[in-house]
Amino acid sequence: MYHETKPVTGDYAVAVTTSDIPLVEKILPRTGVLQRTASTGKSTQIIAANVDMVLIVTSIKHPEFSDGFVCRALAGASWKDLAAVIVLNKMDLCDQQDEVLKSRIQATYDREVTGYPLFPISCITGRGTAELLRHISGMTVVMTGPSGAGKTSLVKYYNPSLDVRIGSLNPKTSKGKHTTVAARLIPLEKNTAVIDTPGLRMFSIDHIPRNDIQFCFPEFRNYLGECRFRDCLHLSEPGCAVKSAVERGSISKIRYGKYINFMNEKNS
Ligand SMILES: Nc1nc2c(ncn2[C@@H]2O[C@H](COP(=O)(O)OP(=O)(O)OP(=O)(O)O)[C@@H](O)[C@H]2O)c(=O)[nH]1
Ligand SMILES: [Mg+2]
Ligand SMILES: [Zn+2]
Known part of the structure; x- marks a missing residue:
């Protein structure tokens, strides 16, 4: 038909x-739609529909953590009013030295700073997986992240009888090989479901209008409306409340830097 x-x-x-x-x-009719700009750059692609939350699945290394990817995916979720959490997988690979980066990531994104829950987990040791499952209980959530971060490994951890392909990494680049090729909804316990999706090279947010990017950074919200100019875009305008908050350390410099990048990209 x-x-x-x-x-x-x-x-x-x-x-x-x-x-x-x-x-x-x-x-x-769809609710809770996660979208990104398609790789052709021309159209908007729906990654999943009727979701309650987005899990941005990343790792500190193998593959390397990317603030750019995380901030784009967070903005994409926020633009559609979707709650998001950051999953830091493969914690079993981290040693003392990586703790510095982990602390930095926590300081940038964690609930008190930016408003996003962050779950350090491991699909090998099981660390943090029970807390994450409790957090998504009763919901339908969609996972997005770079290839090889362990999205499929996580659903397999929760449902070991699942027939899914888990891929190896490219040993030279520590990136995944785009093993999952189609999104799939996997029911877990108690009305909980996870949508596994193909890994992305980039979470493109070209579809978000330039003036709306500021609303996709929840930590800016307390300051919007307090700038000297009503149409302030928080770039180089004088009397900007967002920039003052960055200078005081109330907004992360890394997050603000990504905001500037996204705004500049839309100029070009
Ligand atoms: N050490 C370690 N390796 C993991 C962990 N989770 C997944 N891996 C490994 O990471 C590799 C990639 O795992 P996948 O689950 O296929 O990754 P993915 O995110 O689904 O990748 P795509 O389908 O390509 O997007 C595999 O070799 C997994 O065994 C973990 O917690 N610790
Ligand atoms: Mg996969
Ligand atoms: Zn401003």
């Missing part, structure tokens, strides 16, 4: 099931 909208993972649909292959008749 013909319908204009293509179903995406997480959709609810009305389907006719009189034959072996169900025919989708109608896709029900």
Whole structure:
């Protein structure tokens, strides 16, 4: 049966099931949509629909942590009013030296600073996985992250009987090999479901209008409206309350730096 909208993972649909292959008749209205700009840069791609939360799955190393990826994905979630958490996987690979980076990441993103819960976990030792499962209990969540961060390993950890492919990393680059090729919803216990998705090279946010980027940084919200100019974009305007907060250390310099990058990209 013909319908204009293509179903995406997480959709609810009305389907006719009189034959072996169900025919989708109608896709029900979507809530909680995670989007990014497609790699062609031309259209917006829906990663998953009807989700309650986004898990940004990353690692400190193998692959290396990227503030750019995390800030883009956080902005993408925030723009669609989706709650997000940062999952720092592969903590078993971290030694004393990596603790410095872990503390820095915590200081940049953690709940008190930026408003995002951060879960250091390991799919090998199980560290932090029970806390994360409690946090997503009863929800449908979508995972996004770079290839090789361990998204599929995490669903496999929660549901060991699952038939899924886990890929090795490229030994030279420590990046993944884009093992997962399609998004898939995996039911876990107690009305909880996780959507596993293919790893991304970049979480592109070209679809967010330039003037809206400021609203995608929740830690800016207390200061918006306090700038000298009503149309302040918090770049180099005098009397900017956001910039003062950065200078006082109330907003992370790294996060503000990403804001500037995103704004500059939209100029070019
Ligand atoms: N040491 C360690 N390795 C892990 C952990 N989690 C996953 N891995 C390894 O990381 C590699 C990539 O895991 P995947 O689960 O396929 O990663 P992915 O994020 O699903 O990758 P894509 O499907 O390509 O996006 C595999 O070799 C896993 O065994 C972990 O907590 N610790
Ligand atoms: Mg995968
Ligand atoms: Zn300002």
